[in-house]
Amino acid sequence: MTSTDTSPLAQLLDAARGPLGPRIDLDLGHTDGPLGELAQLLSTLNGFTVFNAGIQLFHAGPTGLGPELQRWNTPSTWKDTYAGQADGLFCFAQDLFGRQFAITGNHDIVTFDPETADRTPIGTSLEGWAAWLLADPDVRGAHSFAGAWQDRHGPLDHHQRLIPLRLFTTGGGYDDDNLVAKDATTCMRIRGPFASTIHDLPDGAQVHLMPDQPHTTDAGADGTQIAYAELDVFADYNSFFVQDETVRFDPDDWTMPLINDLIAGDNGVFGVGTARRTTVPVILDVRTTAPDDNFDDWDHVTEAGLRTTTGRIIVSMLNYTPSIPRTTIPPGDYTARVYAKGFHTISDDGRFGDDLYHLILWPGDIHPPRVLKRYPGTLPGG
Incomplete structure (x- = not known):
């Protein structure tokens, strides 16, 4: 040359x-x-x-x-x-x-x-x-x-x-x-x-980013599980919402609770605060009975409630498009518990990590949002 x-x-x-x-x-x-x-x-x-x-x-x-x-x-x-x-x-x-x-x-x-x-x-x-x-x-x-x-x-x-x-x-x-x-x-x-x-999936197929099946001690092997879904949820503004697919609401008043407690809700809809503002792995796990109260393996545990009239649940950031998967459960009122872990893996800029959000729902009363176990540290990146 x-x-x-x-x-x-x-x-x-x-x-x-x-x-x-x-x-x-x-x-x-x-x-x-x-x-x-x-x-x-x-x-x-x-x-x-x-x-x-x-x-x-x-x-x-x-x-x-x-x-x-x-x-x-x-x-x-x-x-x-x-x-x-x-x-x-x-x-x-x-x-x-x-x-x-x-x-x-x-x-x-x-x-x-x-x-x-x-x-x-x-x-x-x-x-x-x-x-x-x-x-x-x-x-x-x-x-x-x-x-x-x-x-x-x-x-x-x-x-x-x-x-x-x-x-x-x-x-x-x-x-x-x-x-x-x-x-x-x-x-x-x-x-x-x-x-x-x-790679080999047709256009429009639903995919999941979750690398490993999480460990749960009572995930319904005895027939108590109603529904189970592994979801990849875009947590814009460090949050996502769990709701009946027909419900529309204004979460503006939920900003501070989502930041401080990682939980907020009202009228049978609840929001979950996340450690990262990106796509995060979420397990939606619906059972006939309440889970145990052993929180040892989890960083932060909260509780709220869900009401569904249609029995079709979406987990998203106010996204109601057909591309968002629907999970079908019996209509009614549910107690919802949110188990979160992996907060110590979050990168300094708050963008990368191995955090996981496990949502367990069972038929019961709709509790006001509350923290059952609080993460003791400050999350990286804010």
Whole structure:
């Protein structure tokens, strides 16, 4: 590659910032095909960023800035969370949001979507990859967006990418409130289980983000369980509501109780305060009898009540669209107890964590909202 070479890859290199690692003579086991091209490229410029770091090509070797090529492709780094959906990919670069650029079989270059695990062919050479990027740097390389975001928030570390708090595939947007800079490996591992779950599902199918079945001592194995649902609830403003699907109400007066007590309610509708303002795992567990009063495994326990005339329950942030799942139970009045845990896992910015909200309902009186066990600490992030 010479300064007079006007090939797409040469144009990309002219705009690049690098190297990200020291000089290396790289051998990837091939002298031709995309792997041969990649070895030659990294032996010339060992890693770089381009388009205001909207695109990052990994460096090779034990020292350098950002992810290292071979380690990035080790299954235990992040691919193991994709349940086989990332097998056969040799990822060599990524965009601002962690979309991977990968070589398959040393003959094709594809994009790999971290939220869906979908692969999209874009060429058969690095020259083709560079031409594809240069055809639309703002859309394919996040050029303008990367520059504008870093102007507002400061430069990204070479190990960081942006991840949405509410995933793009579940309706999340590109606004500042929904994006956070996070270690690139962590970004991939967060989305792996979700992608492996939805990859082969038809459009419109209901999916769940909850990684593990929670431990409960009396979850209805004796036939006492009426209904059970594992839900992923977008807790905008650090809260969500449990209600009959036909009820409409104004929760403005509930703001302080939801902040202070993580519970509020009136007239057979109740709201739950959460430790994070993002999608959180919620168990809706409806039984014929009350649960026990052992709160040892829980950080915060509250109680309220629910009245349903239709027997169709929604758990959401004032979202009544058909996409919100309905749980069917017998109409009537229910006592509701909310068990919450995992508060010690919440990140300092209050955005990430392994918190869980287990809602147990049983036929009974509608209690005024009350705290049965209070979390003794202050939640991170506020």
